[in-house]
Amino acid sequence: MTSPAIHISDLHKSYEDTVALKGVNLTIQDGEFYGLLGPNGAGKTTTIHILTGLVLKNSGVTEIYGKDTVKDFRFTRSQIGIAHQELPIDWFFPIEKLLYFHAGYYGISKHKAKPRVEELLERLGLKDKRTSRLRQLSGGMKRRYQLAKSLVHDPKIIILDEPTAGVDVELRHELWDYLRELHKNGKTILLTTHYIEEAELLCERVGIIDRGQIIKEGSPKDLTKELGKAGINIHMTGWCEELNKALSSFSFTYDDNRLHVTVKEPEADMAKIIQILSHHHCHILNVSVEKSSLEDVFLHLTGKGIN
Amino acid sequence: MTGTNWIGLYTLTQREVGRFFTVYRQTVLPGLISSALYILIFGFTLEKRISEIDGVPYTLFILPGLIMMNTLTNASSNTSSSMLQMKLLQQLPDILTAPLSSLEICLAYIIGGTVRGVVNGILVMLLGVLLIDMPIEQPLATIGFIFLVSWSFASMGLLLGQLADTWDQLAMMQNFFLTPLSFLGGIFYSISMLPDWAQKLSLANPIYYMINGIRYTILGVYDSPPWHSAIMAILMTILFTVAAILVMKSGKKIKQ
Known part of the structure; x- marks a missing residue:
C-alpha cells in the first residue's frame, strides 16, 4: 500500500501561553482535493506551516509520502508547493526572475525551469507582466504570481492558504477552474479557505478544525446530509x-x-x-x-x- | 533530492549578490564617495598638522582604515538588512519552505555579504591607488584579509538580521557599535599616539585588529603584531559563522 500524500498524527503546538494545536490528526491521500475549514485562530495556518517547515512543532507526526517533514525535509519540501496567504513584496527583481529564483531554490536550473516558467506565465495571465516588479502588480495579479510560484517546481502536493482571499469574483472563478484542472491532472491539493462555497465546490473531502482539533471530516455532501438543516x-x-x-x-x-x-x-x-x-x-x-x-x-x- | 542543494545555494547566492548590485547607488557608490571625501578633507587638511605616522604620509596612513571601514560596514549591512527585509516583507517563507538546509541558507547570505564587502573594499583600495598613488606591499594578503573580514562581518550581520525585529534595532547596532568601534579602531591615528589606558582599551576593540591587519598588508606598518590581527579575524569568522548557522538552525526569531 502506498503512503498517503500527507499524514499528520497527534500534532501539538503551543505559542507561549496559547495552545494552537491540540492533537491534530489528518490523512490526505495522493490525488485528493482536501479543504481545511475553520474560523480565525483555529489552527489551519499553523498546521500547514508545520508541514512546510515554517513553524516548529512541539510533538506529533508529520509525514509527506511516508517521510518525516523534519528528518527528510529535502524530500518532503520538494514535494510541496505552497501559496501563502500573505502576499510578498519584492523591490528588486521582475516577477519572471523571481520565478526562476524560486525554481532554483528547489534545485531546478534556469535552463530546465524555462518551459515551466513560460507555461505558468501564459496560463496565469502574467506574460505581459513578466518584467514588472511585484509592487507594480494589483492584488489579483499578486495572487496569480503567488500561485505560479507555488507550481514552478511542479510539486505533487499543492498547499493553498486562502488562495482567493481578496480577489474579485471573476478571478476567483478563474482560479477555481485552474485548481480543478490541476486536481484533474493528479495533484494533491490542500486548501484552507474562509469561503465555504469554495470548499463545497472544489473539495472532495473537508475537515473542520476548531480550537486546534479537527472535529469533523467527510465529503461536503455527506457532511451536509448528516449535519445540515x-x-x-x-x-x-x-x-x-x-x-x-x-x-x-x-x-x-x-x-x-x-x-x-x-x-x-x-x-x-x-x-x-x-x-x-x-x-x-x-x-x-x-x-x-x-x-x-x-x-x-x-x-x-x-x-x-x-x- | 538528498545531498547538498547546490543549485539552491547558487540561486540564493545569486539573488543576494544581484540584490545589492541592482541598487548600486545605495550599496556601492556611497562608500566610494565618502572615502574620497575623507581622503580630500581629512587627509589633505590634517596632513598639514600631522605630516607622518610611523613614517607614512597621513593621507596614506588613513586609507587602509577607510578600506576596512567600508568593507566591514557593507558586508554586515548587506546580510543584516537583507535578512530583516525578507522577514518583514514576507519573503523569508519562500526560502524556509524550500529544500535548503540552514547551512546552505546561511552560506548564501554570507557569500552575498562577503561579495559586497570585497567589492567595496577593493573599490576604495583602487580609489587610493588612483587618487594618491597608494602602494600595496602585499596585494594578495590584502585581498585575502579583506575577504576574511568581509566573511566575518557578513556572518555577524546575518546573526543580527536574524535576531532583529525592527529596523530601529539594526540601526542601533550600526550607529552605537559598529561606527564608533570603527572610528575608535585607529582609522585616523596610530594607537601609539594615545595615552596608556586608551591603548589598552583599544586592544579590546576587535575592529582595531582588522585595521591593524590591513594597514600591515598595504603599508607594512602596524601597532600590534600582524598575526594578532590574523588570529582575531579567523576567530571572529568562525565564531560569527557558527553562531549564525546555529541561530538559523534553531529557528529563533525566524520560525515560530
Missing part, C-alpha cells in the same frame, strides 16, 4: 388532522397555511410529501426548498460562523 416549505390550504399521522415519519411544523418539513434530502422526500398532501386533498400553492449547506454544518459543529 435542509427543509421543504409548502404554502397550502386544506390542512386536516389526519395529516399529523400521515406525516409522522417527518419532523414538521404547520402554522398559518405554511408547512415546514425538516428533511436530510429535500429532493428525495419532496415527492413523498406532496403525494401525502395530494392524497388528503390539500391544495398546494407554492413549494420551496431550503438546501442544507456546509455553512450550516460549520455552525452546527463550531457554534460560530467561519468569518
Whole structure:
C-alpha cells in the first residue's frame, strides 16, 4: 500500500501561553482535493506551516509520502508547493526572475525551469507582466504570481492558504477552474479557505478544525446530509388532522397555511410529501426548498460562523 | 533530492549578490564617495598638522582604515538588512519552505555579504591607488584579509538580521557599535599616539585588529603584531559563522 500524500498524527503546538494545536490528526491521500475549514485562530495556518517547515512543532507526526517533514525535509519540501496567504513584496527583481529564483531554490536550473516558467506565465495571465516588479502588480495579479510560484517546481502536493482571499469574483472563478484542472491532472491539493462555497465546490473531502482539533471530516455532501438543516416549505390550504399521522415519519411544523418539513434530502422526500398532501386533498400553492449547506454544518459543529 | 542543494545555494547566492548590485547607488557608490571625501578633507587638511605616522604620509596612513571601514560596514549591512527585509516583507517563507538546509541558507547570505564587502573594499583600495598613488606591499594578503573580514562581518550581520525585529534595532547596532568601534579602531591615528589606558582599551576593540591587519598588508606598518590581527579575524569568522548557522538552525526569531 502506498503512503498517503500527507499524514499528520497527534500534532501539538503551543505559542507561549496559547495552545494552537491540540492533537491534530489528518490523512490526505495522493490525488485528493482536501479543504481545511475553520474560523480565525483555529489552527489551519499553523498546521500547514508545520508541514512546510515554517513553524516548529512541539510533538506529533508529520509525514509527506511516508517521510518525516523534519528528518527528510529535502524530500518532503520538494514535494510541496505552497501559496501563502500573505502576499510578498519584492523591490528588486521582475516577477519572471523571481520565478526562476524560486525554481532554483528547489534545485531546478534556469535552463530546465524555462518551459515551466513560460507555461505558468501564459496560463496565469502574467506574460505581459513578466518584467514588472511585484509592487507594480494589483492584488489579483499578486495572487496569480503567488500561485505560479507555488507550481514552478511542479510539486505533487499543492498547499493553498486562502488562495482567493481578496480577489474579485471573476478571478476567483478563474482560479477555481485552474485548481480543478490541476486536481484533474493528479495533484494533491490542500486548501484552507474562509469561503465555504469554495470548499463545497472544489473539495472532495473537508475537515473542520476548531480550537486546534479537527472535529469533523467527510465529503461536503455527506457532511451536509448528516449535519445540515435542509427543509421543504409548502404554502397550502386544506390542512386536516389526519395529516399529523400521515406525516409522522417527518419532523414538521404547520402554522398559518405554511408547512415546514425538516428533511436530510429535500429532493428525495419532496415527492413523498406532496403525494401525502395530494392524497388528503390539500391544495398546494407554492413549494420551496431550503438546501442544507456546509455553512450550516460549520455552525452546527463550531457554534460560530467561519468569518 | 538528498545531498547538498547546490543549485539552491547558487540561486540564493545569486539573488543576494544581484540584490545589492541592482541598487548600486545605495550599496556601492556611497562608500566610494565618502572615502574620497575623507581622503580630500581629512587627509589633505590634517596632513598639514600631522605630516607622518610611523613614517607614512597621513593621507596614506588613513586609507587602509577607510578600506576596512567600508568593507566591514557593507558586508554586515548587506546580510543584516537583507535578512530583516525578507522577514518583514514576507519573503523569508519562500526560502524556509524550500529544500535548503540552514547551512546552505546561511552560506548564501554570507557569500552575498562577503561579495559586497570585497567589492567595496577593493573599490576604495583602487580609489587610493588612483587618487594618491597608494602602494600595496602585499596585494594578495590584502585581498585575502579583506575577504576574511568581509566573511566575518557578513556572518555577524546575518546573526543580527536574524535576531532583529525592527529596523530601529539594526540601526542601533550600526550607529552605537559598529561606527564608533570603527572610528575608535585607529582609522585616523596610530594607537601609539594615545595615552596608556586608551591603548589598552583599544586592544579590546576587535575592529582595531582588522585595521591593524590591513594597514600591515598595504603599508607594512602596524601597532600590534600582524598575526594578532590574523588570529582575531579567523576567530571572529568562525565564531560569527557558527553562531549564525546555529541561530538559523534553531529557528529563533525566524520560525515560530
